[in-house]
Amino acid sequence: MQGPSEMGAGGTLIDWDRFADLHAIxxxxxxxxxxxxxxxxxxxxxxxDEIPHADLxxxxxxxxxAQYDNPECYFGGLIGFIEKVDNGVxx
Numbered sequence: 001m002q003g004p005s006e007m008g009a010g011g012t013l014i015d016w017d018r019f020a021d022l023h024a025i026x027x028x029x030x031x032x033x034x035x036x037x038x039x040x041x042x043x044x045x046x047x048x049d050e051i052p053h054a055d056l057x058x059x060x061x062x063x064x065x066a067q068y069d070n071p072e073c074y075f076g077g078l079i080g081f082i083e084k085v086d087n088g089v090x091x
Contacts, residue, residue: 022050029054030081034062034069055081 031048035041041058048056057077062069 019047019050022047023052025051025054027053028081028085030057030078031055032057032066032074032077033059034064034066035060036063037066038064055084057081 029048029051031044031051031054033039033041033044035058037044044058045056048054055077057073059066059070059073059077062073067074
């Protein structure tokens, strides 16, 4: 099921692309992943740039399971984002 941003793409989702619709997301959104994730971190950053109220967390020394590879970064980013939303200061 790999999509166009992952590992050269070739799966069932190769032609499925919703990037142009990201601007329509109206809720605070966290884009989070690992520096060595199968989804290119630069692509994750471009997604976050398109979503009006998005934060981006890229965890160094982490892959697809960043919550295990770098839990300090992952959960720090997640908790920080939730606190921002709860305090009404999300982008």
